[in-house]
Amino acid sequence: EAGVAQSPRYKIIEKRQSVAFWCNPISGHATLYWYQQILGQGPKLLIQFQNNGVVDDSQLPKDRFSAERLKGVDSTLKIQPAKLEDSAVYLCASSPRTPQGEQFFGPGTRLTVL
Amino acid sequence: AQSVAQPEDQVNVAEGNPLTVKCTYSVSGNPYLFWYVQYPNRGLQFLLKYITGDNLVKGSYGFEAEFNKSQTSFHLKKPSALVSDSALYFCAVSLPFSGGYNKLIFGAGTRLAVHP
Numbered sequence: 001e002a003g004v005a006q007s008p009r010y011k012i013i014e015k016r017q018s019v020a021f022w023c024n025p026i027s028g029h030a031t032l033y034w035y036q037q038i039l040g041q042g043p044k045l046l047i048q049f050q051n052n053g054v055v056d057d058s059q060l061p062k063d064r065f066s067a068e069r070l071k072g073v074d075s076t077l078k079i080q081p082a083k084l085e086d087s088a089v090y091l092c093a094s095s096p097r098t099p100q101g102e103q104f105f106g107p108g109t110r111l112t113v114l
Numbered sequence: 115a116q117s118v119a120q121p122e123d124q125v126n127v128a129e130g131n132p133l134t135v136k137c138t139y140s141v142s143g144n145p146y147l148f149w150y151v152q153y154p155n156r157g158l159q160f161l162l163k164y165i166t167g168d169n170l171v172k173g174s175y176g177f178e179a180e181f182n183k184s185q186t187s188f189h190l191k192k193p194s195a196l197v198s199d200s201a202l203y204f205c206a207v208s209l210p211f212s213g214g215y216n217k218l219i220f221g222a223g224t225r226l227a228v229h230p
Contacts, residue, residue: 040222042222043220044220093158102160103160105157105158105159106157107157
């Protein structure tokens with residue numbers, strides 16, 4: 001079974017530039033998550049999709065971050081404009097829709113904002 | 115506020131010795147509890163979970179965890195550590211919220227270093 005795929009793996013940009021990350025979840029997983037992991041901290045949920053609908057985006061900085069999951073499969077997360085404090089690893093995860101189900105994580109995208 | 119605490123930034127243990135990585139939580143209700151491991155340049159991997167039932171949960175790679183409701187703890191354990199166990203370990207709590215969905219709250223992580 002293929003895992004969660006993410007690209008790019010690394011990205012370096014200047015502040016105020018824009019950037020986009022892509023995620024392809026495990027086939028058949030209805031729920032998709034984007035997390036931000038700042039160095040030295042645990043992952044923090046940014047947004048959660050159920051199929052192509054948003055179920056939780058309470059911690060997404062909506063003035064600069066956006067995410068979509070067209071057709072309920074792939075997802076993209078965008079930052080525009082980026083700030084220095086956005087430097088982090090962005091993790092995508094997916095899970096079947098069960099409350100007890102574990103989440104399966106991709107390798108992440110390491111973003112450095114200069 | 116609902117939270118997960120991992121009181122140790124790093125745990126050092128000699129290969130072959132038992133290891134414990136501590137986790138306590140502060141949430142209302144009966145949460146689901148998880149442990150994940152993160153190796154360098156890789157995503158988080160699921161180790162084990164507690165949903166209900168037996169307080170001792172067995173997981174991948176010989177790890178186990180003990181749920182203690184009175185102490186609100188979920189410590190990760192392994193009887194005999196391997197050098198290859200060296201990694202970053204995260205405790206997480208799954209909280210139910212509106213709409214029938216759950217969200218994970220992670221601790222800050224504990225780095226485990228196993229020395230030969």
